[in-house]
Amino acid sequence: MILKDRVAIVTGAGSGIGQGGAMIMAREGAHVVVVDLNAKRAQETVDRIRAAGGSGEAAAVDVTDDQAMAALIADVHGRLGRIDILHNHAGVQVEGTLEGVAIEGFDKSWNVNVRAHFIAARLVAPIMRAQAKGVILNTSSSSGVFYDREMIAYTTSKHAVAAMTRQIAADYAQYNIRVNALCPGWVDTPFNDPFIRQMGGREAIEAYIAEKVPMGRWASVEEVAETILFLVSDRSSYITGQAIVVDGGETI
Numbered sequence: 001m002i003l004k005d006r007v008a009i010v011t012g013a014g015s016g017i018g019q020g021g022a023m024i025m026a027r028e029g030a031h032v033v034v035v036d037l038n039a040k041r042a043q044e045t046v047d048r049i050r051a052a053g054g055s056g057e058a059a060a061v062d063v064t065d066d067q068a069m070a071a072l073i074a075d076v077h078g079r080l081g082r083i084d085i086l087h088n089h090a091g092v093q094v095e096g097t098l099e100g101v102a103i104e105g106f107d108k109s110w111n112v113n114v115r116a117h118f119i120a121a122r123l124v125a126p127i128m129r130a131q132a133k134g135v136i137l138n139t140s141s142s143s144g145v146f147y148d149r150e151m152i153a154y155t156t157s158k159h160a161v162a163a164m165t166r167q168i169a170a171d172y173a174q175y176n177i178r179v180n181a182l183c184p185g186w187v188d189t190p191f192n193d194p195f196i197r198q199m200g201g202r203e204a205i206e207a208y209i210a211e212k213v214p215m216g217r218w219a220s221v222e223e224v225a226e227t228i229l230f231l232v233s234d235r236s237s238y239i240t241g242q243a244i245v246v247d248g249g250e251t252i
Contacts, residue, residue, distance in 0.1 A: 001029030002233045007080045009033045009073070011063050011120065012090030014041025016189035017139070020225035021087055026054030028229060030085065033076055035059045037090070063090045063116035073123045082131055085232045086124045088117040089139040093191060094153045095198040106153040113157035114164065121168060121179075129175045135232045138165045140181040142247040150198055162243045169241030178240040180231050185247025188218040214249035
């Protein structure tokens with residue numbers, strides 16, 4: 001177990017990639033705090049972790065609520081004595097062009113996809129400095145190194161996550177805190193519903209993936225989870241400040 005006795009916090013872990021990452025960390029020995037806005041989904045992830053023999057707990061928290069996140073992180077640290085891994089995964093996808101996207105949607109994209117990552121990282125940083133070790137993994141997207149058609153709010157936020165990740169990594173490497181960005185491509189989860197609508201439906205998105213992704217298919221959650229495990233474990237001990245793209249070759 002390569003994460004034995006480590007404490008991990010994973011936001012947006014009630015479904016999809018976040019759930020897959022939480023489960024693989026627990027499989028490898030970490031105690032995982034599963035954070036999701038939806039309490040039922042958070043508990044379902046914990047139930048799956050425990051059924052597989054792992055250790056976890058659920059926390060229903062809005063990541064854009066600074067005080068709630070501060071209370072959560074203080075509570076976890078106070079009870080468990082350490083925080084080794086923070087995976088900022090909670091995110092939102094809002095479709096629309098420069099003229100078409102709702103201003104509220106642009107603001108929501110920024111607040112969930114960027115600002116919430118910043119706040120959570122800011123809260124765990126002093127804990128990790130005191131430990132002289134820690135890992136922060138921020139979920140960006142292949143859209144954070146490339147682009148998405150008519151998705152200005154999402155693409156802007158994900159580019160910002162990649163830039164913020166590099167800056168934090170540069171500032172905190174001296175404290176043995178590694179910071180990287182996970183950049184998934186097409187993963188078949190409900191998270192993609194806004195883009196599927198934008199593309200004109202399921203048939204259109206399937207055709208797009210077949211044409212644009214060299215491997216010609218979606219990624220599975222499990223494939224992305226393996227990359228998460230690599231990035232939060234000591235297997236990537238000399239990797240920091242990187243945007244790791246998992247996209248079947250689309251951004252080549």
